[in-house]
Amino acid sequence: MDYHDPxxxxEGERELQKRYGTEKRANSFYDRxxxxxxxxxxxxxxxxxxxLFIATSDAKGECDSSFRAGIPGFVRILNEKxxxxxEYRGNGVLASLGNISENPHIGLMFLDFFKATIGLHINGKASxxxxEEFLQSDNTPQEIRDDIATEDGKxxxxxxxxxxxxxxxxxSKHIPLLTKQDKKIAWGTDDMKLKGGNFFGVASKVNSRKESGDGPT
Structure with missing residues (x-):
């Protein structure tokens, strides 16, 4: 089969498509x-x-996946490109932003569990x-200016x-249709209980190891 460059x-995708005989199917997807x-x-x-689900990696290719959420439409469209x-207040680790500062490549995944059960992939470069930069730009949409003017945890x-x-x-075929339940969102909180506390029991284990002298120093 002739090489098709859509x-x-x-390169890895195309090599495996050739090995596993999926070139025709893949080329149709690329084109359509x-x-x-x-x-x-x-x-x-x-x-x-x-x-929104996001995937980033650092300069060495070490990967991190994360999750973002907000009110419907919290991701703002600037233009078609x-x-x-x-980025709301979080745990201060800044794993995704740290990766972006080293390596701009990013993968975004939107999944609509509540209506269409359809997903949208977006790959590109992040900055x-x-x-202050948005506020100083004449091209910044008003909705972003309004977001920045918010005084609460959002x-x-x-x-x-x-x-x-x-x-x-x-x-759509493997995306479940879910029913949304009411939940009060504590935007920007540092309250450990509201954030989920020690759900996985890691903090108590770490403290126990430190007390026994087995933990990292």
Missing amino acids: GFGS QMIDYLNPRMQEYIREQEL QLAYP IVEN KPERWVMVEVEEAYIHC
């Missing part, structure tokens, strides 16, 4: 489902979402944008802006 995917911008339907979809999501500490390189569907 402009998407990695993958684009390098956010079309109007994708933008509409993002404005309805309140969940750019979006931005807020860290401070609130005030972003900063933003991650993503330049879109790939955008494509995640099919």
